[in-house]
Amino acid sequence: MTSHISVVVVDDDPLVRAGLRLILGGAPEVEVVADAGDGAEGVEVVRRERPDVVLMDIRMPRTDGIEATRIVSQSENPPRVIVLTTFDTDDMVLQALRAGAAGFLLKDTPPDRLVAAVRAAASGEPTLSPSVMHQLIAQVSRGGAAGPDGSERHTARRRMSALTDREREVAAVLARGRSNAEIAAELFMSVPTVKTHVSRILDKLGAANRVQAAIAIHDAGSP
Template sequence: MTEQPAIRVLLVDDDPLVRSGLRLMLGGASDIEVVAEAADGAEVAPLVDAHAPDVVLMDIRMPGVDGLAATETLRARPGPPEVIVLTTFNTDEHVLRALRAGAAGFVLKHTPPAQIVDAVRRVAAGEPVLSPAVTQQLIAQVAGGSGQPGRAARAREQLAGLGPREREVAVAVGEGKANAEIAAELYMSLPTVKTNVSRIMAKLGLNNRVQIALLVHDADEI
């Protein structure tokens, strides 16, 4: 059986001790390779070009170019690596903005090492890092009152481009339901739910189901 190539990871944090700890933690996994480190968001794009990481572990709060700006810049590029945000607070408004920009999820800095390793593996495999419950909690605690003018109208306009079943699936994703729950509730097969989720992301230009949930919340559909 052909051995899978190692998951290539870029570490971005202004604290060298944090980077050292993450490198040590990830270095214990035979299927993960830390290919580069950065202390500032300004270094991210050149390092991505030079080392082609699969996943970027990105600290939010850094002097100079912070992790939020770096994530927004990175995810706007063609074929970007996945981004996992590193944060101290799980209800930080910056986390929400990073998720809107296309970050695949976030992990707290005090998360047990095994869970951070698991998050890297899941993101590299195209799986969600955030559980539906965590996604819903974040939206409820942080998104409420974000209130940018026109955001609700834009979100409703985007959702209007979906078919009836796609819209039902989108709302269920926004309610924090997993695919199996959506399948049971909407009398669909699991593959059909997955197909609908993929179609929703393609139609709306979204990267992941977290962004679907945020869009549904913005449109006041739940």
């Protein structure tokens, strides 16, 4: 667990920013070091403050949260970005995850869960529930999200080439939204072995969670 967690809040609604400051201020190890009112300002603030976690609204003027997330995630030692939304539009969330977000939260998330999500993100843990991950992976499989551009496809294919044959088999099943137990049953493997393979797949694909891995697999045109 990170002993001190610095956070930047990026949202165009000053009331939302104030509310998030108030909520996170109740956690002794969490400090909101700065906030910003749009994506462009948010990028500058993140570069200056170098926080551990960024809470990023999706829809904002000038630079939206998806583009801001992409810029921030390409920086050296990037923070963990959690996108905030008042809606559950799968395509928007998937675009944010493809841009590098580590997870997402609805703006009406209860305070205790919000603080827990920030702690989890700072520790490198997933900030997407298994049920949400399954839904989003299914959306990717149906082709409902905006597809990758040439650069994204090239990067995904390069990373996929680093997988072993067995890891590719596991990745193909993971990309269909299957759990570790389901992967184990389909490929006649033990669950601990599957967990090891999944961990290596996430690392090689540069993915923070199973949704990002599924996106990368589909971006590469595989399976």
